[in-house]
Amino acid sequence: MTNDLMSIRQMCDAFEVTPRTLRFYEAKELLFPQRDGTRRLFTRRDRARLTLILRGKRFGFSLEDIRQILDLYDRDGSNHAQTIRTYELAQQRLAQMEAQHAELGVAITELKSELDAGGAMIAGLRRAAE
Amino acid sequence: MTNDLMSIRQMCDAFEVTPRTLRFYEAKELLFPQRDGTRRLFTRRDRARLTLILRGKRFGFSLEDIRQILDLYDRDGSNHAQTIRTYELAQQRLAQMEAQHAELGVAITELKSELDAGGAMIAGLRRAAE
DNA sequence: AGAGTGCTTGACGTTAACGTAAATGTAACG
DNA sequence: CGTTACATTTACGTTAACGTCAAGCACTCT
Numbered sequence: 204m205t206n207d208l209m210s211i212r213q214m215c216d217a218f219e220v221t222p223r224t225l226r227f228y229e230a231k232e233l234l235f236p237q238r239d240g241t242r243r244l245f246t247r248r249d250r251a252r253l254t255l256i257l258r259g260k261r262f263g264f265s266l267e268d269i270r271q272i273l274d275l276y277d278r279d280g281s282n283h284a285q286t287i288r289t290y291e292l293a294q295q296r297l298a299q300m301e302a303q304h305a306e307l308g309v310a311i312t313e314l315k316s317e318l319d320a321g322g323a324m325i326a327g328l329r330r331a332a333e
Numbered sequence: 334m335t336n337d338l339m340s341i342r343q344m345c346d347a348f349e350v351t352p353r354t355l356r357f358y359e360a361k362e363l364l365f366p367q368r369d370g371t372r373r374l375f376t377r378r379d380r381a382r383l384t385l386i387l388r389g390k391r392f393g394f395s396l397e398d399i400r401q402i403l404d405l406y407d408r409d410g411s412n413h414a415q416t417i418r419t420y421e422l423a424q425q426r427l428a429q430m431e432a433q434h435a436e437l438g439v440a441i442t443e444l445k446s447e448l449d450a451g452g453a454m455i456a457g458l459r460r461a462a463e
Numbered sequence: 464a465g466a467g468t469g470c471t472t473g474a475c476g477t478t479a480a481c482g483t484a485a486a487t488g489t490a491a492c493g
Numbered sequence: 494c495g496t497t498a499c500a501t502t503t504a505c506g507t508t509a510a511c512g513t514c515a516a517g518c519a520c521t522c523t
Contacts, residue, residue: 211470222470227511241471241518262444266510293448300441307434314392314427318420341500352500357481371488371501396480 208237208244218253228256233270264296338367338374348383358386363400393430398422 211222225243228234233256236243245253252273259269272289341352355373358364363386366373375383382403389399402419 221511223511223513226471231510243470262440290448293444297441297444297448300437300444304434304437304441307430307437310392311427311430311434314423314430318423318427351481353481353483356501361480373500 207247209250211236211243211245214245214250214253217250218257220253220257225253228253228266231266231270233266233273262296263300268292268296337377339380341366341373341375344375344380344383347380348387350383350387355383358383358396361396361400363396363403392426394426398426 209217211225214220214225215222225234225236225245229236229243234245234249234252236245236249238244255273256266256269259272260266264272272292275289339347341355344350344355345352355364355366355375359366359373364375364379364382366375366379368374385403386396386399389402390396394402402422405419
């Protein structure tokens, strides 16, 4: 079964990250591994947090965003106002993502049409080169 | 009418970029303004190139990519092999953009469903904070 | 004891595309 | 000639998220 405490290597293997990354997250106060003398021991809580960190990254949140969200719940997991703020943060991020998605769609369409048209961009380049 | 030679400020106003940007592009060999003593004078050719640079940026090309493409045509605008290479570069970039677009779509869907579900991410955070 | 393995901290390096500040030049206005 | 307005070069600063050494413990095996 999954031991409650994991070494840095076990963590790396389990989450496919480098030791540097875990130390970096600790330095940024995203993780708080215990110590066995000098060595880090990651707890179940660290693993839960790391899961959320990686998930947040997939959503395009910055580590700083993630840290803030995590901190809100560290201070008071039952604070409704903070839950709301987290929601808002997520909604904002969602809006950004949707805008980005749309823009990218437009750019793709443009680029495609230029390629289909025999390369207006290339024609443009030709003009640019005189 | 549009004068054939433009000062750096006229260029900035016309293209909504900063002087720093134009000097930077010159340093990167994307533009080659003439000189009136010490001052830069941008030609029609520079404007055509800048148009393409900005277009390329909208498509997500790096300045280095753009410079290479521009250079290909500077050397020989009629070289068919180079036209092909430019095409390929554009196709590659298009593929990247489509992949990115798709990924973003997935992330949006995920984030939305978590928000709709009452915030699995938030629930997750709650768990993480214990 | 020596070797090997894994972990630690510390600190500088990387990348892109400019921003920003300092010191200086020069052209035109009054 | 003095000031104002814009131009120029040089060069360090910025941002994110780690990468990449370097030097040195801590254990274990032999």
